[in-house]
Amino acid sequence: MRGGAKTKPTHFRQISWANMGSDVGLESSRRFLATWLIGGLVAGLSVAALTAAWPDLSPLNIVGRKKKKKKRPIRVYMDGCFDMMHYGHCNALRQARALGDQLIVGVVSDAEITANKGPPVTPLHERMLTVSAVKWVDEVIHDAPYAITEDFMRKLFDEYNIDYIIHGDDPCILPDGTDAYALAKKAGRYKQIKRTEGVSSTDIVGRMLLCVRERTSCESPSHASLQRQFSHGHKQKYDDGGSGSGTRVSHFLPTSRRIVQFSNGKAAGPNARIIYIDGAFDLFHAGHVEILRLARGLGDFLLVGIHTDQTVTANRGVHRPIMNLHERSLSVLACRYVDEVIIGAPWEISKDMITTFNISLVVHGTVAEDDDFEKDDRDPYEVPKSMEIFKVLESPLDITTSTIIKRIVSNHEAYQKRNERKGESERRYYEGKSYISGD
């Protein structure tokens, strides 16, 4: 990888230089371009020749050589509750993984979460599934303490061979007022990553509670449309009149760079068997992970179609989706079983689409919220069914987005109280924040 990165920028620099020289005269810049092209070709050929003559220079062999010399990979550790995992968690894991060669993730147990901030929405086995499915995660530890202890830190260093402990740029203060990472910092084995802007579990729970409050007390059109705009990620203020968590602002700004960072960037190989699955993938959960794993197992390349916000709203009602199209796309992209996503897939699968992507098989899980289509006059899977390339997959887990929302609703008051506290500290963060470089 590094070898490729070294040659490319030189070429780019030459190109921009050639462009800047346009006022020197067309003829000279043409000559320059020709020289550059030939030079590039020669350089390219000589790199190819070198690689052929000394195979050790190719990136793969450099890795191989490291192994032969028994150079240990750098192991980095990050922990968290990962309750209702979202793309902010995924981005933190991506950043952490970039600081080493192997990422080991500590997931906090249900008992520890309950003792420290009340019961988690998603039980440990589901959180383990969603964390393990993130493509930047190499190993998972299932009994991390809520606040890192000195004993556990020593265990990480001595038993798990961790080189660095990674944490976000928010301070982590223990009940006794000391810095939780003081020991790791003193040992020079602490590294920090930048907070992911735009999303937090507090914010997502807020969106769900908002949707519940509205449905029970104020089903007025203005509130419904406010909620819709809000859930679609627009910068919208929502004042709930002092009864709950106060003003909520969605800070998510999707950028092309973030999508590139999350994407594999790989096309399907020649003769690849391409599997297609579509859906809303709202509040990405363990049920999604498991059906994607099964689907990927049926071929060589998994293409996931993510329905637009409008499509989801039309099928599930004005309170859905909770996460907007871009947020849902990032969560799906972070999943190791996914090769590519269509950001805004059509509801009906056409013959043209099947040809365009060379789809071999279209699959659909048995546990899905959009099964009302059976009653619809038009079946979205009519074309693949008629082509006999449609398969129903038995969903391994009985969880839907509604399951998650119901869990929140049944614990409504506890979550609302927790959210008010956390909402306050987040408000302070946004008020005091300043620009920090890095990604």
Ligand SMILES: *[C@@H]1O[C@H](CO)[C@@H](O)[C@H](O)[C@H]1NC(C)=O
């Ligand atoms: C399209 O997919 C099939 C597998 O279903 C594969 O055999 C074929 O080579 C693919 N076509 C191309 C052009 O890759």
